[in-house]
Structure formats: C-alpha cells, structure tokens
Amino acid sequence: xxxxxxxxxxxxxxxxxxxxxxxxxxxxxxxxxxxxxxxxxxxxxxxxxxxxxxxxxxxxxxxxxxxxxxxxxxxxxxxxxxxxxxxxxxxxxxxxxxxxxxxxxxxxxxxxxxxxxxxxxxxxxxxxxxxxxxxxxxxxxxxxxxxxxxxxxxxxxxxxxxxxxxxxxxxxxxxxxxxxxxxxxxxxxxxxxxxxxxxxxxxxxxxxxxxxxxxxxxxxxxxxxxxxxxxxxxxxxxxxxxxxxxxxxxxxxxxxxxxxxxxxxxxxxx
Numbered sequence: 001x002x003x004x005x006x007x008x009x010x011x012x013x014x015x016x017x018x019x020x021x022x023x024x025x026x027x028x029x030x031x032x033x034x035x036x037x038x039x040x041x042x043x044x045x046x047x048x049x050x051x052x053x054x055x056x057x058x059x060x061x062x063x064x065x066x067x068x069x070x071x072x073x074x075x076x077x078x079x080x081x082x083x084x085x086x087x088x089x090x091x092x093x094x095x096x097x098x099x100x101x102x103x104x105x106x107x108x109x110x111x112x113x114x115x116x117x118x119x120x121x122x123x124x125x126x127x128x129x130x131x132x133x134x135x136x137x138x139x140x141x142x143x144x145x146x147x148x149x150x151x152x153x154x155x156x157x158x159x160x161x162x163x164x165x166x167x168x169x170x171x172x173x174x175x176x177x178x179x180x181x182x183x184x185x186x187x188x189x190x191x192x193x194x195x196x197x198x199x200x201x202x203x204x205x206x207x208x209x210x211x212x213x214x215x216x217x218x219x220x221x222x223x224x225x226x227x228x229x230x231x232x233x234x235x236x237x238x239x240x241x242x243x244x245x246x247x248x249x250x251x252x253x254x255x256x257x258x259x260x261x262x263x264x265x266x267x268x269x270x
Contacts, residue, residue, distance in 0.1 A: 026044075182248070
C-alpha cells in the first residue's frame with residue numbers, strides 16, 4: 001500500500017520526499033454536453049505517480065471561479081486511485097446552469113468566453129502524514145447566452161383566393177461575440193390564441209455578434225383564419241400574435257437546439 005511504502009522510501013532517501021511525491025498538471029477542459037440552459041464539463045488533470053505502487057487519492061478539493069467570482073467548491077475524491085509508476089487522468093465533472101451563473105457574474109457583451117480560475121489540492125494520507133499537492137489554473141469558459149426574440153411587424157405579403165401570405169418580422173438580439181445562424185425552424189403561429197398557421201424554414205438567416213437584427217418568418221394562413229389580421233389591418237388596431245418554434249442555432253460551441261415561445265400585440269402592415 002502507498003501509505004506503508006512512503007516511510008520506507010523516506011528511510012532510504014534521508015527524509016527527502018521530492019522524488020516520491022506525485023506531480024499534478026492541468027491537461028484540458030472537456031465539454032461533455034451543452035445547450036442554452038446548462039453545460040456539463042470535465043476539468044481533466046494528469047497526475048504522475050513515480051512510486052512503484054498505486055496511490056489512493058483521499059482528497060480532491062476544488063474552487064471554481066468565473067470572472068473572479070467563486071461559483072462552485074467542494075471535495076470529490078470519488079474513490080480515485082493513481083496507477084503505479086505512470087500517469088493517471090483525473091477528471092473533475094462539473095454541471096452548471098447558465099442562467100444561475102450569469103446571475104452571479106456579468107458576461108461582457110460581444111464575448112464568447114469568460115475567464116475561469118480553478119484552484120485546490122490533491123491530498124494523500126500517508127503514515128508520514130497528509131501530503132497535499134496544490135494547483136491553481138486559469139482558462140476560458142463558454143459564455144453562452146440565449147438569443148432574445150422580440151416580435152415586430154406582421155406584414156401581409158399577398159392575398160390569394162384561399163390563403164394569405166404573411167411575413168412576421170422578429171428582432172433577434174445576439175449577445176455573444178460570434179455570429180449565430182438559424183436553420184431548420186419549425187414554427188406555429190397563432191392569432192388571438194388560435195393556431196392559424198405553421199411551417200418549416202430551412203435557412204432563416206444569421207445575426208452577427210453583439211448586434212440585434214431583424215429576420216422575417218414567412219408563413220401562409222387560410223383566408224378564413226386570417227380574417228382577424230385583415231380586420232386589424234383595416235381598422236389600424238394591433239393583433240395579438242403568438243410564435244412557437246424550434247430552431248437549430250449555429251454557435252461557436254456547435255449547433256444547439258432552441259425553443260422559442262413569444263407573443264405580443266403586433267402592428268399589421270401591407
């Protein structure tokens with residue numbers, strides 16, 4: 001056992017531990033799952049054990065900070081054991097809710113990432129006493145924010161004998177630094193709470209980073225179902241319009257699904 005071997009090693013080397021204490025280095029940051037609500041990650045360390053026997057990891061203390069603000073801390077050895085005379089990968093799994101963490105910190109508009117700091121120690125209990133190896137690492141953490149959809153004008157593009165073609169303007173605010181592209185949108189439209197149309201848009205368009213741009217959603221409605229909109233147009237009143245949609249968003253962290261559910265009193269125009 002590792003805890004019995006260290007005193008023997010100390011006797012043979014005059015009490016010098018330097019050749020027998022494991023060393024730790026931060027290797028990488030792996031994203032295992034992500035959507036607009038949460039992120040699952042592994043902070044991966046490589047631990048080099050120079051001893052001829054395996055070593056149990058008794059402590060794995062950590063404190064994760066974003067933009068200098070502590071977000072998560074704890075101790076998670078999780079029964080980890082280091083291999084003898086070699087390298088072992090030790091992963092610290094972390095799951096965070098984007099809404100919660102960005103209530104604690106202010107992500108800079110136009111940035112895709114924020115700084116993270118991860119500090120703590122790896123601990124081993126030996127007959128000689130506890131040995132703790134500290135680490136203090138920095139890097140970049142995804143600062144993903146959900147694009148905001150705000151309904152604009154509802155335009156009547158064409159009136160046929162059986163249907164009316166509309167275009168619904170949507171102002172999309174992209175808070176991160178990279179361009180977001182929107183595709184494969186399946187949408188449902190309701191007027192005054194009654195579903196009147198649906199459709200599929202293969203390529204909706206894109207919104208550059210740190211900007212708000214207007215995208216237009218085309219759809220058709222049976223003439224009888226469009227009477228509320230035509231009446232609103234004729235009288236100059238606003239119409240209650242609802243949009244429910246599922247869309248794929250291209251982000252710097254890969255394509256992510258997004259559900260949109262917005263409504264408002266909309267001006268109808270020709």
